Amino acid sequence: MASLLHHPLCAFSRSTRLALAECGVEAELNEEKPWEWRPEFLALNPAGTLPVLIPDDGPPIAGWYAISEWLSDTLDDRPITAFQPFPGEADARAEARRLVEWFHHKFHSEVTDYLVIEKVFRRFGPNSTSPDMDAMRAGRDNLRYHMAYIGHLTETRSWLAGDALSFADLAAAAHLSALDYIGEVPWEQFEAAKNWYALVKSRPSFRPLLLDRVAGFVPAGTYADLDF
């Protein structure tokens, strides 16, 4: 079986776990603490980042970008699934990728980085420090704008990038689910984004994420509820 080096609260890892499950690729999960700089881990991915997929055969594949595109490139090697990471013609695929970059870069640096890094990852590692409250405030402010953008997209589309579920939905949901774990998503104020998230959250691929637990962090009340 393939295996995936991941961390439960790493949004990049979460999006990749969802994509693997939607593509019907079973992978054993191995938790990695990238801040420990384990030499065996750095040998697999010198960038020291998560996730890293070790397929049944073939070399390791490092990072959400290479893995999601590899899942797309190898669709024909597997039993057919309804899901394609980048469905449709070239223009539709470009729109899905634009939104993947939106969530895995813009959203990450404007929201996840501030909130998850400050609230969770600062506690780990040799230089454990308290959260920076200014950073957390900036992350919360920025999140509101992104929630509104998700709502705006779903006004005219079934899924974020168009008519079909794509890796863009999984990337967005991965970040929101990490934030939801630490109770940082103001769902009630963003009805359209909440309705879209409820659809992703209820997919079978999402179930394992709802069972994630991180030592020292109890998930927020409705984290695992499909009716939240």
Added chain:
Amino acid sequence: MASLLHHPLCAFSRSTRLALAECGVEAELNEEKPWEWRPEFLALNPAGTLPVLIPDDGPPIAGWYAISEWLSDTLDDRPITAFQPFPGEADARAEARRLVEWFHHKFHSEVTDYLVIEKVFRRFGPNSTSPDMDAMRAGRDNLRYHMAYIGHLTETRSWLAGDALSFADLAAAAHLSALDYIGEVPWEQFEAAKNWYALVKSRPSFRPLLLDRVAGFVPAGTYADLDF
């Protein structure tokens, strides 16, 4: 003809210009100053980032990620060129993408962001400030490690990702060329990286980049020399 919104010292734009030229896609260049937040620009790419490709027909394509993959997806729609952004089988394509992420994210945040942003982009916009010398020192230190990594890759490979030129080479060369413009690359200390860069720099696709001039910034002495 297609057109590309770009900035001469934006490494993401530079890598895209190289990829368009290698793929035989002619595009008119339109300089954009993203810090001006021009409404017509934000309508094309709400993320406010460069580059944005406006193809002959079809919707705009925003960002190096969506554009480079779109060039790969539409190879069959154009006359054959020797260049493919992600050549080879799925594993080889994954390796090229790992390295694209390396340069467009890791290198960007560890080097380009510190040096080009501090030395050039801080001067623009409403809040013009002087360079932060600590940031510049960090960028210069980090650059040495990346130069060594390029040398390490080319020890066993013809190009960064393998036997063929790929978008990984163009991404890496794009960052180095922006740094070279401002005289920040210690070529003499990194012979292997220099030899690889000389190969990319001498390609016809590179010529327009060597003619780039940014108001207020004279390029460093050997910026445009193929024998540097």
